[in-house]
Amino acid sequence: MSRSNIKNSFSYKLLKAIAVGGMVMVAAGNPYFGLGAFKAIRKELKRKKWRQFYKELWKLKHLKRVNVSSSPDGTYAVEIAQMGKSTLIKYDLDNLSIKPMHNWDGYWRLFFFDIPADKKGRHSLLAKLRELGFVKVQKSLWAHPFECREELAVISKAFEVEPYVKHCLAYDFDTDWKLIKDFERINGIKLKDRN
Numbered sequence: 001m002s003r004s005n006i007k008n009s010f011s012y013k014l015l016k017a018i019a020v021g022g023m024v025m026v027a028a029g030n031p032y033f034g035l036g037a038f039k040a041i042r043k044e045l046k047r048k049k050w051r052q053f054y055k056e057l058w059k060l061k062h063l064k065r066v067n068v069s070s071s072p073d074g075t076y077a078v079e080i081a082q083m084g085k086s087t088l089i090k091y092d093l094d095n096l097s098i099k100p101m102h103n104w105d106g107y108w109r110l111f112f113f114d115i116p117a118d119k120k121g122r123h124s125l126l127a128k129l130r131e132l133g134f135v136k137v138q139k140s141l142w143a144h145p146f147e148c149r150e151e152l153a154v155i156s157k158a159f160e161v162e163p164y165v166k167h168c169l170a171y172d173f174d175t176d177w178k179l180i181k182d183f184e185r186i187n188g189i190k191l192k193d194r195n
Helices: 002-008 010-021 039-047 050-061 082-094 122-130 148-157 176-187
Strands: 022-029 066-069 075-080 108-113 135-138 141-143 167-168
Touching: 010 050, 010 075, 010 082, 050 066, 066 135, 075 082, 082 148, 108 148, 122 148, 135 176, 141 176
Parallel strands: none
Antiparallel strands: 022 075, 066 075, 108 141, 108 167, 135 141
């Protein structure tokens, strides 16, 4: 199944809803109980039969994306498992982008790191920085002109390198003209004059 199909699948929406809700109680005979409150899957629940709902839920359990435990009263406690969290982070990375500012504020968002060479996430992190349009200043120092704090937090967490990364703002950068030129060339975006 392609990544776009996964993101549009009921299983993915169900997993996302469970992640947002933390732990959810589901009645054995009625899938609307507990999960019906989530807007993200309400439409899906109306279209799907409850057997299909349970089929998807047990599929997620079998794939170790959720933990399901039953209670004597006939309800199930459903919570997202670590593998489910990892799955969501992985597919959320595909949609990650940095929104350009209409007028550039003149600040460079610097992202620097000292990741041990044996960490698996180092190469993936560098590839994602390039994909997001960052400009390489030095080997472990990258720059971007637009606000990207949240995006940096997502990729740092996804590649498990949070303890090794830092970011800051810089206004008066000695190679500013070179960064502007490189950013415009790489991204095809003309930076408007500073305020």
